[in-house]
Amino acid sequence: MNPLPVSLIRETFPVGPLQCNCTLIGDPVSKHAIVVDPGGDEQKILARLQHHGLTLVSIIHTHAHFDHFLASGRLKELTGATLHLHKADQPLWESLEMQCQMFGVPYTPVPSPDRWLSDDEELACGCGVALHTPGHTPGSMSFWFAEHKLLIAGDTLFRRGVGRTDLWGGDQRAIVRSIKERLYRLDEDATVVTGHGPDTRLGDEMRENPFVRA
Template sequence: MEQMTMIRDTFPVGPLGCNCTIIGDPITKKGMVIDPGGDADKILEYVQARGLEIVALIHTHAHLDHFLASGELKEKTGAPIYLHPDDKFLWDSLEMQCRMFGVPYTPVPDPDFWLKDDEQLCCCNGVAMHTPGHSPGSMSFWFEDQKLLIAGDTLFRRSVGRTDLWGGDHATIEKSIRTRLYTLDEEAVVVAGHGPSTTIGEEIRGNVVVRG
């Protein structure tokens, strides 16, 4: 029997245009929200239209533009919050981050679970990959069956995430991209944290910052 295609919606949210992605299993209707960076009502509209039960709120990292709807979504769905522990210091400074960027702060509870490298995600055979550099705890999420990578702010179309913020390091992000992301299927679609999607192969050959 042919495998049913995973449910996936990606759309910009919040004041900084973070790409939020909803992933869902078409059979069980279990789903997760990756990087709920604002506009909780908009996210919930997508969830309800797909008939999903959200069982996880997963973050690629803890910069303000990737969390702004997390508290409201946890309250409305009951889903736990996931983050890599190396970004806990950023999560603890979310109010300060909002103040620096002039964004209204809404309190967010602490993460419920800490993500680990190579951890299996709760649906659609996704795997968490620790890809530090943009932040110490930056994660990417790989769905091999679908040839889909959610890269957060690690890899962009023809660019990479900035490394001049708290805990960023250019040598580290370059290593993460070369040793983890560029080893994936070249046909895989890459959903970046902001802006248009790309593919692994396109970035190996055309990324002006980190070439394969």
């Protein structure tokens, strides 16, 4: 876990068969937490929440590809937390079972999202906002925690890479526009939590990402 100001609890770790990065964000005062992209291993996620003394209230998704949701249904069942997604990814959410079948991954049933995320919407715990950053999928979201200079980019931006656009709903022009017009306008000192692989620094990507430069 990377150190952040004491006013925020953050831990990121890989889960599931595709090692999707799952992130816990907790308010140390209320002890309420959100989980971003629980792509599997619900018992591990629950254990980390318990370690921090957090109560899960919201499960949010950067997008609706199967590897980012595999523990969502069980987490909701076990904790009562609400599920959140951008509405533009509803068709992908409704095809999660088909996605799993195509990749040979066991499907765990997951209910429909409780509510749809909106652009610039304040997240639970009041510590961040949702940014609509389409391209990898039509409803791809990033989550920005300005006070803590933390950006959860999902599969939109990677360390020296960008998200694929050859999967369901991908759009190359849209992802470039999202990165340039939404992400690269944030604080360049921000830590970027990617959907897979290591964290990066936003300013480094602005200058050195071979696919999209500021």
